[in-house]
Amino acid sequence: MNKLVIFGVGLIGGSVALALKQAQAVRHIVGIGRDGDHLQTALELGVIDEAQTSLASALDQADMVLIAAPVAQTFSILQSIAPHLSPDTIVTDAGSTKSDIVAYAETALGDRHHQFVPGHPIAGAEKSGVTAARADLFSKKNVVLTPFSNTKASDIGKVQAMWEACGAHVIKMTAAEHDRIFAAVSHLPHLLAFALVNELANRPNADQLFDFAASGFRDFSRIAGSHPEMWRDISLANQAALLDEIDAYQAQLSHVRELLQQQDGAGLQQLFERASHARNAWARHKKY
Numbered sequence: 497m498n499k500l501v502i503f504g505v506g507l508i509g510g511s512v513a514l515a516l517k518q519a520q521a522v523r524h525i526v527g528i529g530r531d532g533d534h535l536q537t538a539l540e541l542g543v544i545d546e547a548q549t550s551l552a553s554a555l556d557q558a559d560m561v562l563i564a565a566p567v568a569q570t571f572s573i574l575q576s577i578a579p580h581l582s583p584d585t586i587v588t589d590a591g592s593t594k595s596d597i598v599a600y601a602e603t604a605l606g607d608r609h610h611q612f613v614p615g616h617p618i619a620g621a622e623k624s625g626v627t628a629a630r631a632d633l634f635s636k637k638n639v640v641l642t643p644f645s646n647t648k649a650s651d652i653g654k655v656q657a658m659w660e661a662c663g664a665h666v667i668k669m670t671a672a673e674h675d676r677i678f679a680a681v682s683h684l685p686h687l688l689a690f691a692l693v694n695e696l697a698n699r700p701n702a703d704q705l706f707d708f709a710a711s712g713f714r715d716f717s718r719i720a721g722s723h724p725e726m727w728r729d730i731s732l733a734n735q736a737a738l739l740d741e742i743d744a745y746q747a748q749l750s751h752v753r754e755l756l757q758q759q760d761g762a763g764l765q766q767l768f769e770r771a772s773h774a775r776n777a778w779a780r781h782k783k784y
């Protein structure tokens with residue numbers, strides 16, 4: 497690829513840039529950001545080749561545009577690029593939700609929405625910003641694409657090739673299926689971690705509790721250190737699926753509470769065995 501434009505050069509946008517540079521899969525990367533200082537850091541670190549404030553200059557001769565900003569920013573970013581978008585430029589994104597993004601693309605790009613290929617790399621961290629970016633972040637990780645039915649196969653193929661150059665494996669599904677899956681295995685776990693840490697932090701003896709918290713707490717709560725704006729946007733965008741997951745989790749928690757209240761050791765053991773077996777099987781298979 498000759499020219500890539502990245503909106504949001506943070507953890508994800510920066511890691512894509514580093515991975516593509518390492519693979520020598522791009523000649524020139526232009527960054528556009530909300531915060532000039534962050535973009536300057538990205539330039540100084542050599543993550544991007546050019547920091548731009550002019551959308552017309554940035555989009556001129558661009559092969560691809562990657563939107564890697566919090567998902568609620570996507571609509572205004574798409575609206576701002578629409579007047580400068582040439583028919584040969586492919587637009588994609590890295591947002592953690594997809595039904596909202598698909599709707600944004602249809603509204604903001606109108607009959608040119610087929611130029612947009614929605615995407616989501618299933619890799620990340622609780623750290624944010626370009627200083628946390630890594631060239632190997634997507635190595636052997638999944639990337640989900642939820643393409644429109646009227647997008648050219650060759651355009652989808654270019655986005656797939658971009659992620660494969662980052663070392664990722666690409667899978668396609670519908671946006672609705674994507675949002676249901678990630679509500680269960682990503683969005684709910686983040687909400688639970690935020691809720692637990694918030695509840696403990698509000699207690700009068702929070703300092704004492706955190707002093708004694710060890711590796712169990714560390715592993716459960718790591719993702720509560722994640723970016724608040726990013727997770728606010730994800731939660732609101734995937735509200736319906738997330739509410740269903742909260743209900744299912746609350747029912748399970750009530751069941752555990754009942755077993756405990758009844759001193760039902762056999763019931764608790766059976767539940768813990770099932771969960772432990774499933775978790776260990778996942779870990780063996782995934783090797784994360």
Ligand SMILES: NC(=O)c1ccc[n+]([C@@H]2O[C@H](COP(=O)([O-])OP(=O)(O)OC[C@H]3O[C@@H](n4cnc5c(N)ncnc54)[C@H](O)[C@@H]3O)[C@@H](O)[C@H]2O)c1
Pocket residue numbers: 503504505506507508509528529530531534564565566567569573590591592593616617618619620621622623624625626723726730
């Ligand atoms: N962090 C993860 O684990 C992870 C994983 C997969 C996907 N994602 C998704 O990737 C996107 C980026 O997440 P991140 O972790 O890189 O966040 P980040 O905070 O590290 O980076 C986001 C960048 O976007 C910039 N930005 C915000 N609004 C903007 C706007 N209107 N125009 C241009 N730039 C803007 C911010 O200044 C920041 O530099 C989010 O949509 C998130 O849902 C995150």
Ligand SMILES: O=C(O)C(=O)C[C@]1(C(=O)O)C=C[C@@H](O)C=C1
Pocket residue numbers: 591592617618619620621622623681682683719
């Ligand atoms: O490793 C982490 O910190 C993550 O939260 C990464 C994680 C995930 O839930 O697995 C978070 C959100 C993204 O959309 C994709 C990946």
